[in-house]
Amino acid sequence: MGVVSGCSGPENGDLYTVRDSLGITVVESRGPAWEEGEGWSFSPEPSLQIGERDGEDAFQFFGVTGGIRLPDGRLVILNSGTRTIRVFSAEGGFLAEFGGQGDGPGEFRRLSAVHHLGGDTLLVWDSGRPAFSLFKASGAFLGSTTLAPPGSEPLSEVIPLPDGRVMATTYAGPLTQGGDRGVGIHRDMAPVLVFDRAGAVLDTLGVYPSGETVIMRLGQGTGIGIPPFQKTSFLAVHGDTCYLGTAERMEVSVLDLDGALRAVFRHVSLDLSVGEADREWYRDQLREMASTPQEQEMLPMVFSGLIFPETRAAYSALEVDPTGAVWLMTGRHFPPGGPSPEWTVFSHRGVLLGTVVLPERFEPLEFGLDHVLGVWRDEMDVEFVRVYSIQRGS
Numbered sequence: 366m367g368v369v370s371g372c373s374g375p376e377n378g379d380l381y382t383v384r385d386s387l388g389i390t391v392v393e394s395r396g397p398a399w400e401e402g403e404g405w406s407f408s409p410e411p412s413l414q415i416g417e418r419d420g421e422d423a424f425q426f427f428g429v430t431g432g433i434r435l436p437d438g439r440l441v442i443l444n445s446g447t448r449t450i451r452v453f454s455a456e457g458g459f460l461a462e463f464g465g466q467g468d469g470p471g472e473f474r475r476l477s478a479v480h481h482l483g484g485d486t487l488l489v490w491d492s493g494r495p496a497f498s499l500f501k502a503s504g505a506f507l508g509s510t511t512l513a514p515p516g517s518e519p520l521s522e523v524i525p526l527p528d529g530r531v532m533a534t535t536y537a538g539p540l541t542q543g544g545d546r547g548v549g550i551h552r553d554m555a556p557v558l559v560f561d562r563a564g565a566v567l568d569t570l571g572v573y574p575s576g577e578t579v580i581m582r583l584g585q586g587t588g589i590g591i592p593p594f595q596k597t598s599f600l601a602v603h604g605d606t607c608y609l610g611t612a613e614r615m616e617v618s619v620l621d622l623d624g625a626l627r628a629v630f631r632h633v634s635l636d637l638s639v640g641e642a643d644r645e646w647y648r649d650q651l652r653e654m655a656s657t658p659q660e661q662e663m664l665p666m667v668f669s670g671l672i673f674p675e676t677r678a679a680y681s682a683l684e685v686d687p688t689g690a691v692w693l694m695t696g697r698h699f700p701p702g703g704p705s706p707e708w709t710v711f712s713h714r715g716v717l718l719g720t721v722v723l724p725e726r727f728e729p730l731e732f733g734l735d736h737v738l739g740v741w742r743d744e745m746d747v748e749f750v751r752v753y754s755i756q757r758g759s
């Protein structure tokens with residue numbers, strides 16, 4: 366990892382500072398380094414689009430949950446609607462499809478993520494089991510490993526490490542931790558576990574805040590769900606470095622593979638307070654989603670039980686590209702977990718660069734060196750796999 370190694374020069378003194386805190390590099394930005402007209406952008410039209418409204422089954426997507434581009438240009442796409450992995454050529458031609466729903470070898474309950482292990486080998490994460498399976502990109506099944514977490518927290522994401530280990534994030538909340546919980550917003554702590562390739566727990570990276578959960582009054586009873594502007598934690602790995610964010614503030618912690626904190630990237634001038642305009646925006650989204658008379662009748666009860674946090678999440682996704690740049694999905698969006706076209710970028714040295722805007726209705730799956738791969742939905746909510754080119758300017 367290449368963080369800034371010295372204090373900023375006079376020309377950057379108003380933008381960011383770098384200091385050492387007990388051996389930890391802290392990079393604090395007060396504003397974006399990109400000036401107006403500078404920065405990175407995306408091609409106005411996709412360089413590749415795969416998908417059809419009507420046509421061959423291989424080109425009809427439903428529930429795309431993951432995708433990567435291999436070094437030779439082939440695309441590997443998880444189509445959760447059929448529980449299959451589809452492989453396409455660099456030009457978009459269909460090459461192979463494998464997997465399927467079930468509990469047999471090479472089958473899946475819930476396709477969640479795909480990773481490239483090098484060569485022609487893929488690791489596919491099935492959070493429904495939970496287990497990961499290894500395949501050749503041709504579809505040859507190499508084996509499966511079930512992971513058994515030691516506690517009550519279910520596994521949510523698995524990331525392979527370059528040294529052969531596997532890192533897994535977990536979820537903790539009122540439904541997993543038990544105990545009496547009152548009405549309000551709760552955020553429990555959950556471990557990040559490290560497994561060997563055989564599925565045995567080796568260690569933890571640490572214990573970090575899980576996703577927020579709300580217990581709210583609904584009429585005479587209570588309900589449990591996701592609070593407005595939910596904060597949750599994110600983990601990404603690039604080489605020998607982990608990037609972890611809790612979304613409490615515009616900040617990312619940089620750790621080594623054993624959990625030691627090496628650096629902190631931070632934007633110190635961002636106001637995350639939730640005001641009445643934010644609360645009304647959220648209510649408006651609920652009104653738009655209430656499409657049936659029954660749902661509309663429930664709105665007054667839902668509104669009366671809503672609990673708003675004092676601050677919103679600083680971001681709702683975290684990705685790292687091959688250069689080590691950190692991409693954070695920012696901007697308001699609805700429903701929770703839905704895509705936002707606005708992403709804020711920190712350089713590999715921890716300096717806030719600025720904000721880029723992706724095409725509308727496009728959800729990125731992978732940020733590459735010169736491309737972004739993702740799923741785009743048309744006005745009829747039909748899914749297409751798209752690749753856009755990234756222009757990296759100043």
